[in-house]
Amino acid sequence: MVARPSFRSAGDRCELFVAATVRPMSSQLPVALVTGGSRGIGEVVVRRLAGAGYVVAAAARSAQELASVAAATGATAVVLDVTDAAAVSAAVGRVEAELGPIDLLVNNAGVAGPGALTWQVDPRSWWQVFEVNVLGAFLCCRAVLPAMTARGVGRIVNVSSNAAFFRVDDAPPTGIGSAYMASKAALVRFTEAVASEVAGSGVSAFSISPGTVKTGMTREVFAEEWDDEQFWASPELTADLVEFLGTGALDALSGRYLHARNDRWRLFAEQTDQIRADDLLALRLRQHDGGGRS
Numbered sequence: 001m002v003a004r005p006s007f008r009s010a011g012d013r014c015e016l017f018v019a020a021t022v023r024p025m026s027s028q029l030p031v032a033l034v035t036g037g038s039r040g041i042g043e044v045v046v047r048r049l050a051g052a053g054y055v056v057a058a059a060a061r062s063a064q065e066l067a068s069v070a071a072a073t074g075a076t077a078v079v080l081d082v083t084d085a086a087a088v089s090a091a092v093g094r095v096e097a098e099l100g101p102i103d104l105l106v107n108n109a110g111v112a113g114p115g116a117l118t119w120q121v122d123p124r125s126w127w128q129v130f131e132v133n134v135l136g137a138f139l140c141c142r143a144v145l146p147a148m149t150a151r152g153v154g155r156i157v158n159v160s161s162n163a164a165f166f167r168v169d170d171a172p173p174t175g176i177g178s179a180y181m182a183s184k185a186a187l188v189r190f191t192e193a194v195a196s197e198v199a200g201s202g203v204s205a206f207s208i209s210p211g212t213v214k215t216g217m218t219r220e221v222f223a224e225e226w227d228d229e230q231f232w233a234s235p236e237l238t239a240d241l242v243e244f245l246g247t248g249a250l251d252a253l254s255g256r257y258l259h260a261r262n263d264r265w266r267l268f269a270e271q272t273d274q275i276r277a278d279d280l281l282a283l284r285l286r287q288h289d290g291g292g293r294s
């Protein structure tokens with residue numbers, strides 16, 4: 001297996017810290033950048049895309065975890081905090097220069113944050129969830145979109161969550177805090193906004209939900225369900241969906257939200273006109289008519 005280079009990104013610098021062979025720029029292989037690629041769902045997506053023929057850059061903060069993913073998959077490790085604007089620009093520039101133009105960006109890096117009640121949460125930890133889940137995705141989109149729109153090619157997949165949508169009624173969802181729910185809803189709307197900005201340019205953007213997946217993020221919140229295999233969605237479903245979106249099969253649904261487990265998204269390729277006409281798979285308000293005519 002060809003060893004990939006690793007980048008350590010810091011501020012506006014981005015140093016190569018493991019010397020290795022770089023993909024020749026003439027290569028026709030598509031390039032994917034997956035944030036949060038060091039473990040959990042992101043690691044599975046990295047593995048899948050590498051197996052599907054992508055040249056993959058996997059980004060996260062933990063150099064050690066990234067190094068093992070890189071060794072196992074042939075991906076390039078990019079040590080990066082997605083909340084650091086200068087580091088994100090430098091890392092994307094370096095990936096483009098060393099591996100080639102980015103065809104697929106998967107904004108998967110995310111944190112669950114505090115599960116405590118809103119009035120008991122430290123404001124900095126609450127806002128940190130937005131910094132990773134929303135600002136991080138924005139910074140990565142901002143960094144890749146100039147080249148994607150210039151080339152007229154590119155896809156962005158923002159990993160949101162059903163936490164953006166599920167009903168809570170009067171019962172607070174145990175362990176899932178207001179920051180997480182609000183940040184994932186913001187990511188869905190952000191995705192639709194970006195999709196509208198790039199419409200017609202050859203670039204598309206999607207938000208997705210993986211379902212509930214057994215990872216470090218869910219270990220505490222779903223401790224009681226840990227041994228109930230029916231409860232969990234396989235991370236391979238997310239990898240399936242990301243790979244499918246990468247083919248362009250659902251480009252006509254750019255801006256919409258897809259659930260890896262609950263949606264029969266393979267069939268959507270034949271139903272795009274109907275989905276658009278009915279305005280499905282989007283964040284919308286169901287208005288109340290007041291119960292009578294005004």
Ligand code: NAP
Pocket residue numbers: 035036037038039040041042059060061062063065080081082083107108109110111112132136159160161162209210211212213214215216217218
């Ligand atoms: P995980 O196992 O905790 O992995 C999170 C990943 O994000 C790690 O690679 C982590 O690496 C990276 N990350 C966190 N903060 C970062 C930062 N500031 N900069 C760069 N990378 C950062 O979580 P997961 O369950 O795989 O979740 C992946 C995504 O799916 C998240 O967006 C999550 O919200 C979403 N999701 C998960 C579930 C689920 O059931 N697991 C359900 C719905 C949605 P470092 O810590 O090394 O940076």
